Amino acid sequence: MNGLERAEAEGAEPTRCGFVALLGAPNAGKSTLTNQLVGTKVSIVSHKVQTTRAIVRGIALEGPSQVILVDTPGIFSPKRRLERAMVNTAWTSASDADVVALLVDANRGIDENVESILKPLAEVKRPRALILNKIDMIRRDTLLELAQKLTERLSFERVFMVSALKGDGVDDVRTWFAEKVPFGPWLYPEDQISDAPMRMLAAEITREKLFLRLHDELPYRSTVETDSWKELRDKSVRIEQTIFVERESQRKIVLGKAGATIKAISSESRAEISEIIEAPVHLFLFVKVRENWADDPERYREMGLEFPHGD
Numbered sequence: 284m285n286g287l288e289r290a291e292a293e294g295a296e297p298t299r300c301g302f303v304a305l306l307g308a309p310n311a312g313k314s315t316l317t318n319q320l321v322g323t324k325v326s327i328v329s330h331k332v333q334t335t336r337a338i339v340r341g342i343a344l345e346g347p348s349q350v351i352l353v354d355t356p357g358i359f360s361p362k363r364r365l366e367r368a369m370v371n372t373a374w375t376s377a378s379d380a381d382v383v384a385l386l387v388d389a390n391r392g393i394d395e396n397v398e399s400i401l402k403p404l405a406e407v408k409r410p411r412a413l414i415l416n417k418i419d420m421i422r423r424d425t426l427l428e429l430a431q432k433l434t435e436r437l438s439f440e441r442v443f444m445v446s447a448l449k450g451d452g453v454d455d456v457r458t459w460f461a462e463k464v465p466f467g468p469w470l471y472p473e474d475q476i477s478d479a480p481m482r483m484l485a486a487e488i489t490r491e492k493l494f495l496r497l498h499d500e501l502p503y504r505s506t507v508e509t510d511s512w513k514e515l516r517d518k519s520v521r522i523e524q525t526i527f528v529e530r531e532s533q534r535k536i537v538l539g540k541a542g543a544t545i546k547a548i549s550s551e552s553r554a555e556i557s558e559i560i561e562a563p564v565h566l567f568l569f570v571k572v573r574e575n576w577a578d579d580p581e582r583y584r585e586m587g588l589e590f591p592h593g594d
């Protein structure tokens with residue numbers, strides 16, 4: 284007897300488990316929705332585009348289903364190597380998923396990034412949903428018009444209208460995903476909310492603070508890695524992280540006047556990591572100039588991205 288037959292014989296509802304890829308243009312709200320679906324923060328969020336760089340898996344439970352949400356980097360026309368790696372990984376996760384959802388910022392409507400997604404998405408032969416997000420910012424009639432335009436372009440099994448920020452409509456999305464994932468045993472323990480190790484999430488949290496504090500190109504010219512993570516005898520945790528930038532001038536900006544900027548980033552990040560792990564944290568941030576970090580395969584490995592060859 285397999286698991287499914289046994290569950291039926293015992294009268295229990297058979298379990299389901301599967302991957303749902305959330306695709307969309309940068310800034311559509313994919314990470315915000317992932318966090319809402321999971322019920323806690325697993326993926327960083329900022330008002331800037333291209334915040335998410337590698338896929339982040341968040342795990343949501345709904346009845347007999349374990350839904351593994353694959354938050355992806357936004358899809359746009361990539362130029363730099365890092366950008367190509369980000370967009371590639373988004374498409375790969377779509378083709379590996381059991382269900383695919385296209386998230387569209389309803390306030391922006393169909394821009395060139397959404398355009399660039401529609402055609403290749405038609406080739407992904409998976410159950411597909413359309414999720415119009417940020418409905419808290421838009422009038423109902425404009426919303427319905429947008430839904431109609433998009434469904435004329437591509438067929439979807441379901442259309443949802445949500446505010447990922449406020450949580451409106453999110454439960455319906457979770458319920459649908461839970462019904463669509465295939466029968467099978469759960470892949471993760473019941474209390475696990477993400478597949479990323481804590482040191483990875485901690486690096487992401489520091490990167491989020493960089494995105495929130497720094498302007499222009501700087502967030503895109505920097506990356507963060509956790510170098511060491513030590514639990515001390517008094518139960519506090521000592522974490523060392525490196526922020527890589529490309530130029531000395533960028534390093535100066537990250538440090539700020541008399542170290543004010545790095546201090547602020549560090550204290551915000553420390554507070555958040557400490558809240559998550561429920562232990563005091565000593566966070567040490569080092570800023571290093573590494574001119575070609577964005578062309579260094581090792582940095583991609585750390586981020587969990589395939590290194591795209593070529594220029």
Ligand SMILES: Nc1nc2c(ncn2[C@@H]2O[C@H](COP(=O)(O)OP(=O)(O)OP(=O)(O)O)[C@@H](O)[C@H]2O)c(=O)[nH]1
Nearest residue numbers: 309310311312313314315333334335357446447448
């Ligand atoms: N008003 C409003 N803002 C939202 C909503 N959902 C997300 N946002 C905001 O939109 C911005 C982008 O959100 P993210 O979740 O980082 O978007 P993303 O699609 O993951 O972006 P990338 O990782 O850059 O591709 C943030 O400032 C969010 O607070 C929503 O439902 N309503």
Ligand SMILES: [Mg+2]
Nearest residue numbers: 313314334335
């Ligand atoms: Mg994101």
